[in-house]
Amino acid sequence: MNAASTRNLVTLLAGMGALHFAAPRPFDRIVPQSLPGGPRTWTYLSGVAELACAAAVAAPGTRKLGALAAAGLFAAVFPANIKMAIDWRTRPAPLRTVAYARLPLQIPLFLWALKVARDAE
Numbered sequence: 257m258n259a260a261s262t263r264n265l266v267t268l269l270a271g272m273g274a275l276h277f278a279a280p281r282p283f284d285r286i287v288p289q290s291l292p293g294g295p296r297t298w299t300y301l302s303g304v305a306e307l308a309c310a311a312a313v314a315a316p317g318t319r320k321l322g323a324l325a326a327a328g329l330f331a332a333v334f335p336a337n338i339k340m341a342i343d344w345r346t347r348p349a350p351l352r353t354v355a356y357a358r359l360p361l362q363i364p365l366f367l368w369a370l371k372v373a374r375d376a377e
Contacts, residue, residue: 261372
């Protein structure tokens with residue numbers, strides 16, 4: 257995989273991680289209610305996880321571990337995307353489309369992170 261792909265993954269992770277702190281409310285709304293504690297705690301924890309993954313992927317010595325962690329993170333947040341799709345099922349069609357489109361988007365993100373991990377070996 258080329259350096260641009262790795263940089264893009266770092267940028268995505270860092271940007272989304274920062275967004276969890278800059279604008280946490282939308283993330284709070286999609287935290288599954290079955291999780292213990294408050295939604296804001298989970299929003300911040302997932303933001304920290306994304307920032308940590310970004311930092312690990314950015315450094316060549318931790319790139320493989322960071323990319324594997326990112327793949328795990330992409331899988332772990334999938335229930336939030338499902339909750340969003342369920343919650344938004346009665347919203348106008350464009351918003352429903354956004355919510356539903358997030359579901360299959362996790363697959364290429366997951367595969368992208370695995371590819372970065374494989375290429376880091």
